[in-house]
Amino acid sequence: MSKFGTLVLGPAGAGKSTFCASLITHLQLNRRSCFYVNLDPAAESFEHQPDLDIKDLISLEDVMEEMGLGPNGGLIYCFEFLMENLDFLTDALDSLTEEYLIIFDMPGQIELYTHIPILPALVKFLSRPGSLDIRLCAAYLLEATFIVDRAKFFSGTLSAMSAMILLEMPHINILSKMDLIKGQVRKKDLKKFITPDTTLIEEDPDIVARRKAGEDVVEALADPQDNGDMMRGASFRRLNTAVASLIENFSMVSYLKLDASDEDSVASILSYIDDMIQYHEAQEPREVKDEDRGYDAEE
Numbered sequence: 001m002s003k004f005g006t007l008v009l010g011p012a013g014a015g016k017s018t019f020c021a022s023l024i025t026h027l028q029l030n031r032r033s034c035f036y037v038n039l040d041p042a043a044e045s046f047e048h049q050p051d052l053d054i055k056d057l058i059s060l061e062d063v064m065e066e067m068g069l070g071p072n073g074g075l076i077y078c079f080e081f082l083m084e085n086l087d088f089l090t091d092a093l094d095s096l097t098e099e100y101l102i103i104f105d106m107p108g109q110i111e112l113y114t115h116i117p118i119l120p121a122l123v124k125f126l127s128r129p130g131s132l133d134i135r136l137c138a139a140y141l142l143e144a145t146f147i148v149d150r151a152k153f154f155s156g157t158l159s160a161m162s163a164m165i166l167l168e169m170p171h172i173n174i175l176s177k178m179d180l181i182k183g184q185v186r187k188k189d190l191k192k193f194i195t196p197d198t199t200l201i202e203e204d205p206d207i208v209a210r211r212k213a214g215e216d217v218v219e220a221l222a223d224p225q226d227n228g229d230m231m232r233g234a235s236f237r238r239l240n241t242a243v244a245s246l247i248e249n250f251s252m253v254s255y256l257k258l259d260a261s262d263e264d265s266v267a268s269i270l271s272y273i274d275d276m277i278q279y280h281e282a283q284e285p286r287e288v289k290d291e292d293r294g295y296d297a298e299e
């Protein structure tokens with residue numbers, strides 16, 4: 001019997017825990033079972049109490065204090081410890097049926113998704129057939145406000161792509177906190193962020209303004225000796241254009257839009273998650289109870 005789950009990933013503060021909370025609320029409202037696993041050993045407060053919390057195994061605070069590690073080294077130690085104590089996960093998850101959506105709320109340290117092999121090993125363990133056999137997908141969140149700075153947006157997109165390649169599992173990318181950019185981006189431009197397009201770098205408002213001021217930006221972009229302001233200089237632009245082309249050429253990354261406070265938006269993301277893990281195909285047809293129909297059998 002398969003189980004179903006999603007790993008909610010992304011940089012610090014991208015809105016992962018908020019999305020998990022909105023997803024759980026939505027699932028509960030739709031009478032669906034879920035199991036919330038917090039894998040962030042530094043997380044303190046939750047809208048929905050986790051059904052399983054890594055802090056019951058190991059806490060970042062204790063690790064930092066006892067091992068003399070900083071927050072990032074401490075986090076890696078916590079995950080190494082988890083990998084040595086996988087019974088902690090098996091004991092809690094083994095009895096869940098295929099009705100459950102298991103939601104893993106991950107920490108925001110980006111190195112966990114890009115540099116070290118712990119997460120791929122964890123994913124392999126969770127999805128191994130004959131063992132927990134969880135059909136998993138990744139939901140990678142990037143904050144929509146990143147699109148204000150186009151270079152930052154492409155750098156965030158590169159991290160999303162790096163996580164996709166590292167994890168080798170069904171994956172969706174999500175632009176979170178869409179409410180924060182409402183009315184600030186033209187529809188035409190937004191499309192280019194949703195499916196990242198290199199022309200965004202060329203059409204950067206900063207470049208457009210420099211052109212308007214009479215600067216020969218094409219020449220500046222082509223000048224290998226440009227040592228001016230590093231973040232505005234030609235080399236930086238060429239690097240950004242190269243990164244953007246790489247992302248565009250791979251055609252791997254596109255985004256779904258999320259406003260965690262809007263139920264329709266959460267429902268739409270959930271339908272992508274369900275499709276990726278083929279949740280509905282595995283469900284037994286359920287008998288519709290009278291209370292589900294919204295009336296009393298006695299009436």
Ligand SMILES: Nc1nc2c(ncn2[C@@H]2O[C@H](COP(=O)(O)OP(=O)(O)OP(=O)(O)O)[C@@H](O)[C@H]2O)c(=O)[nH]1
Nearest residue numbers: 011012013014015016017018107108177259260261
């Ligand atoms: N406006 C707006 N704010 C949001 C949204 N989602 C999250 N936030 C806010 O963003 C901040 C960070 O949200 P979290 O859900 O804690 O982000 P996280 O990715 O879990 O953060 P870490 O676990 O620390 O990496 C909080 O102040 C949230 O209230 C959203 O859709 N819209």
Ligand SMILES: [Mg+2]
Nearest residue numbers: 016017040043
């Ligand atoms: Mg969080």
